[in-house]
Amino acid sequence: MSATQTLVCLRTVGQDNPASLETYLKLGGYAQLKRLVTDKVKATEVISQVKLSGLRGRGGAGFPTGLKWSFMPRYFDGTKYLVCNTDEGEPGTFKDRDIIRYNPHQLIEGMAIAAYTLGARVGYNYIHGEIWQDYEIFEAALDEARAAGYLGEQLFGSNFSFDLYAVHGYGAYICGEETALIESIEGKKGQPRFKPPFPASYGVFGKPTNVNNTESYTSIPWILQHGGQAFQELGVSNSGGSKIFSISGHVAKPGNYEVNMGIPFTDLLEMAGGVWKGRKLKAVIPGGPSTAVMPAAAIIGATMDYDGLSKAGSSLGAGSMIVMDETTCMVKTLKRLSYFFFEESCGQCTPCREGTGWVYRVIKRIVDGQGKLEDLDLLTDVSNNISGRTICALGDAAATPVLSFIKHFRPEFEYYIRHGRSMVEDGKTQPEVAYA
Amino acid sequence: MLNIEIDGKQVEVEHGATIIDAADQLGIAIPRFCYHKKLSVAANCRMCLVQVEKFNKPLPACATPVADGMKIFTRSKSAVEAQQSVMEFLLINHPLDCPICDQGGECDLQDIAMAYGAPKSRYTEEKRVVLNKNIGPLVSTDMTRCIQCTRCVRFLKEVGGMMELGLVNRGEHAEITAYVDKSVDSELSGNIIDLCPVGALTSKPFRYTARSWELTRRPSIAPHDGLGSQIEVHIKDGKVLRVLPREKETVNECWLSDRDRFSYEALTVRIG
Numbered sequence: 001m002s003a004t005q006t007l008v009c010l011r012t013v014g015q016d017n018p019a020s021l022e023t024y025l026k027l028g029g030y031a032q033l034k035r036l037v038t039d040k041v042k043a044t045e046v047i048s049q050v051k052l053s054g055l056r057g058r059g060g061a062g063f064p065t066g067l068k069w070s071f072m073p074r075y076f077d078g079t080k081y082l083v084c085n086t087d088e089g090e091p092g093t094f095k096d097r098d099i100i101r102y103n104p105h106q107l108i109e110g111m112a113i114a115a116y117t118l119g120a121r122v123g124y125n126y127i128h129g130e131i132w133q134d135y136e137i138f139e140a141a142l143d144e145a146r147a148a149g150y151l152g153e154q155l156f157g158s159n160f161s162f163d164l165y166a167v168h169g170y171g172a173y174i175c176g177e178e179t180a181l182i183e184s185i186e187g188k189k190g191q192p193r194f195k196p197p198f199p200a201s202y203g204v205f206g207k208p209t210n211v212n213n214t215e216s217y218t219s220i221p222w223i224l225q226h227g228g229q230a231f232q233e234l235g236v237s238n239s240g241g242s243k244i245f246s247i248s249g250h251v252a253k254p255g256n257y258e259v260n261m262g263i264p265f266t267d268l269l270e271m272a273g274g275v276w277k278g279r280k281l282k283a284v285i286p287g288g289p290s291t292a293v294m295p296a297a298a299i300i301g302a303t304m305d306y307d308g309l310s311k312a313g314s315s316l317g318a319g320s321m322i323v324m325d326e327t328t329c330m331v332k333t334l335k336r337l338s339y340f341f342f343e344e345s346c347g348q349c350t351p352c353r354e355g356t357g358w359v360y361r362v363i364k365r366i367v368d369g370q371g372k373l374e375d376l377d378l379l380t381d382v383s384n385n386i387s388g389r390t391i392c393a394l395g396d397a398a399a400t401p402v403l404s405f406i407k408h409f410r411p412e413f414e415y416y417i418r419h420g421r422s423m424v425e426d427g428k429t430q431p432e433v434a435y436a
Numbered sequence: 437m438l439n440i441e442i443d444g445k446q447v448e449v450e451h452g453a454t455i456i457d458a459a460d461q462l463g464i465a466i467p468r469f470c471y472h473k474k475l476s477v478a479a480n481c482r483m484c485l486v487q488v489e490k491f492n493k494p495l496p497a498c499a500t501p502v503a504d505g506m507k508i509f510t511r512s513k514s515a516v517e518a519q520q521s522v523m524e525f526l527l528i529n530h531p532l533d534c535p536i537c538d539q540g541g542e543c544d545l546q547d548i549a550m551a552y553g554a555p556k557s558r559y560t561e562e563k564r565v566v567l568n569k570n571i572g573p574l575v576s577t578d579m580t581r582c583i584q585c586t587r588c589v590r591f592l593k594e595v596g597g598m599m600e601l602g603l604v605n606r607g608e609h610a611e612i613t614a615y616v617d618k619s620v621d622s623e624l625s626g627n628i629i630d631l632c633p634v635g636a637l638t639s640k641p642f643r644y645t646a647r648s649w650e651l652t653r654r655p656s657i658a659p660h661d662g663l664g665s666q667i668e669v670h671i672k673d674g675k676v677l678r679v680l681p682r683e684k685e686t687v688n689e690c691w692l693s694d695r696d697r698f699s700y701e702a703l704t705v706r707i708g
Contacts, residue, residue: 172606189603194479194499347584347603347610349480354525357608361561378558385521388493389482 003259003267006234006242009218010258012103019137021144024105030150032224033112037156043074046117050220052228054240058095059085059176059213060288060318061393062306071200072118073208081209082115082123083185083199084217087169087176089128090288091340093320095244096214098256100127100134103218104141108164110217112150113224115162118210123164125214126181129171138166173344177392178211180346191348192392213318215244235261239305243319247272250279250325262305269323279325283408287317289337290397292404293330314404326429329422330409334401335363341398352395355386359402366413369420376406376413440506455497455508456484466510467519467548469526469633470585471498474689475594481526481585483548485518486510494518516552523552528559529608530634531580538576539635541648545583566611571601572619574626574698575637582636584610588628595691596622612636626697630680630690641701642678646670655682658696665692669700676700 011027012018024030036046051066072080084107086096099107111123127135142164145151153161167185169175175184179193182204203209219241223231232240239261245268248254252273259268265284275281281296286304292314294302302312309316324333342360347353359382362375383399390396406413411430415423423430437448442459449458454477459466469481479499486497489507494515497508509515527549534540566579586603589612593599600620604613614620620628629639651670658665665688670678679700681692 174606194477194496343607345607347605347607350482350522350525350583353584353608353610354528357564358525358528358559358561365561385525389485389518389522391479391482 003263003271005258005271006260007258008222008231008234008242009099009106009215009244010102010256011106011222018102019104019141021105021141021148024103024109028225029105029221030109032221033109033116033150034156036113036116036224037158037160040158043117043119046113046224049223049228053219053223053231054228054235054238055216055219055223055231056239056306057213058215058219058243058318059088060290062316065212065216068200068212069114069118069210071198072210073201074119076119076208079122079207080118080120081204081207082111082118082120083178083181083204083209083211084111084123084125084214085176085178085181085211086125086127086214087181088214088318089130089171089173089176089344090290090318090320091337092248092285092322093246093288093318094248095246095256095319097128097131097134098244099214099218100131100138104138105145106221107138107214107218108141108145108150110220111164112155112162113220114210114212114217115164116160120210121161121163123162124167124185124204125164126175126185127166127168128176129169132168135166135168142166172346173340174346174392174394177394180392181211182209191346192394194391236303236305236308238307239316243304243316245304245319245321247321247323249321249323250276250328251323252276259304262303262308265299265302265304268304268321272323275323275325277325279327281323282326282328283324283330285320285322285324285401286314288320289322289340289401290393291315291317292400293408294404295408298408327424329416329424330405330412331363331416331422332367334405335360335367337401338363338398341394341401345394345398349391349395351386352390352398355382355395356398358382359386359398363402366417371417373414373417375417376410380406438502438504438506440502440504440508442508443510449502453502455486455488455495455500455502455506458502459497459508459510464510466497467523467552468498469544469548469583470587472587472590472631475587475590475631478586478590481583482522483519483526485515485522487512487515487518519552520554523549524554524558526583527553527557529564530583531563533581537578537581537635538638538643539581539632543635544633564608569613570619571614572621572625574640574694575620575629576640576643578636578638579611580636581634582612583634584612585633586612587631587633588612588637591628591631592620592622592625595627596624598622600625601628623694624691626694627681627691639678639698641698646672646677651677658688658692660695660699661688661693663687665696667692667696676703 015023055065056062088096172190174180175190177192180190184190199209235241244258284299285293294314338360342356345352345356383402386395387399412423466484468484470478477499479496484497485494487509568577589601654669658667666682666684668680668682683690
């Protein structure tokens with residue numbers, strides 16, 4: 001039997017007019033917010049449900065959301081802020097876009113619940129600058145929610161007030177890093193801050209701020225409606241709930257699939273129609289380009305959850321799965337990915353600013369037929385020198401594809417360097433490597 | 437007070453002190469470019485990475501506050517590897533034109549590269565070229581040499597009081613520039629020459645007149661600013677070639693106004 005989707009964050013999909021308030025209300029929307037506010041449910045109870053749910057940050061880092069919420073100072077003299085990170089910009093990521101496009105009200109309710117729990121007065125949803133249409137959809141949803149009394153002053157006759165605003169970026173990938181995002185909201189150049197202090201103590205305008213991913217916030221109303229335990233049980237141990245996988249690349253039916261955590265990779269691939277044109281699977285990037293690439297043999301037996309993928313040698317990231325068939329040239333793929341990180345480095349700190357350009361130029365030289373065999377060791381060494389020595393995680397993200405591509409496809413790189421053209425163009429494949 | 441250990445030496449430091457403060461107190465040299473004791477911490481050059489016990493990644497000494505009982509290693513394998521790799525990254529796009537650079541002989545990059553740089557570069561690709569900016573009659577720019585430490589940006593904003601320089605563009609295209617078609621008008625602009633750890637910002641009047649090691653240095657007091665700033669007059673062949681501030685915390689800290697820095701020209705230049 002083939003696996004089916006579990007619609008938590010995308011639950012309005014399939015309805016008429018999915019983004020409208022009317023549709024969301026029909027599905028029981030805003031009931032949880034109303035219940036919490038009118039019954040004056042204690043913040044600690046909400047946090048314990050979120051902790052119980054096993055929800056982990058869906059933006060890629062996988063930090064437990066409930067734990068993050070408990071870092072926010074409970075008593076603070078002044079405004080606390082809530083920020084939603086919808087700045088998804090990595091190649092192959094497109095889940096947050098669909099949440100906003102089809103189910104913006106659940107995100108708004110999730111943020112309002114978080115604001116109630118954490119005592120935040122003002123919230124911002126930072127939307128990637130290249131998805132303008134979705135920014136407009138979200139603005140329209142905000143207007144609807146304000147008019148219906150789900151946002152604003154003294155909600156449901158209580159003394160809880162929450163204002164939510166949409167902020168759009170201008171397309172910089174680095175603004176998806178939470179402190180760069182905060183700088184950008186403040187109207188400054190999007191450059192990551194040095195941490196500590198973390199946003200929970202020094203965030204937007206220097207005030208305590210909670211930053212979560214769109215999918216994390218959107219899961220909250222479901223968790224409170226069905227209980228943390230039910231959410232945890234959707235998934236597997238240590239990876240609770242459902243997860244949207246954005247499947248792109250060489251599959252018959254690319255798109256967003258919301259499934260239970262822990263789904264076997266083969267089931268998920270089948271759901272997306274399998275590898276297209278009846279071709280053979282070559283490699284998969286399971287969580288977006290900042291996670292390590294996996295050869296077919298390594299991922300075929302893996303389950304799609306945090307532990308499953310880390311055991312198999314990669315990570316879940318943001319669940320942006322890029323599938324590559326046997327006609328893919330890994331050298332050219334790596335050139336494209338390293339160009340992305342080279343272009344998107346903010347230029348603030350040395351290893352990333354200088355290293356990403358170096359790596360890209362060496363790979364480009366290989367693709368242009370001017371490579372030398374010692375370039376592969378050089379690439380590995382330079383990537384290791386970037387990794388772990390930068391202000392933010394972009395340095396690590398830039399190094400991961402280089403290290404993993406060379407690790408798993410070294411014979412293909414060597415062939416390219418020796419012959420000046422791709423192994424794939426010559427109709428050859430590198431010898432199979434066995435993976436445990 | 438907190439008790440910590442750096443390279444096996446015990447030291448007692450105040451709450452809130454950073455690793456670099458503690459190391460300076462002990463006289464342990466940690467290489468640095470962006471850090472300056474009078475400016476805010478940027479932690480962007482990454483040169484001061486050191487190893488701290490219980491952390492698997494090297495930490496920047498300038499931005500890491502010390503905790504009681506912390507054990508820091510500035511010369512361990514992991515620290516030196518990190519410092520050497522950052523040095524390599526800084527040098528790949530630097531023109532290495534020291535023989536024709538005015539900063540030669542008093543250049544932080546040159547000095548630290550002697551200690552941490554490799555004798556031969558592994559970088560064989562094209563180097564970056566950055567257009568020079570005309571930021572006025574006092575400060576000469578050679579932006580290809582810039583290592584984007586942002587000391588000049590931070591000085592003009594935090595000490596000068598006006599943000600006249602900034603870092604624009606992203607990644608490798610990042611460059612320091614003034615507002616479009618504007619000069620740096622601060623009356624303290626000469627200090628960015630002293631702050632620049634490389635030869636990107638040098639003195640226009642002094643340019644190409646002498647090498648730093650040819651100069652005789654005489655202490656003096658600034659005649660113009662009314663503060664009595666402490667200065668150092670640099671002389672070659674009986675001629676005053678430049679004036680630099682001397683450090684005096686209670687008077688001029690380590691700064692000097694432009695009129696005192698550049699007024700020595702009146703000793704030799706006659707107009708009309």
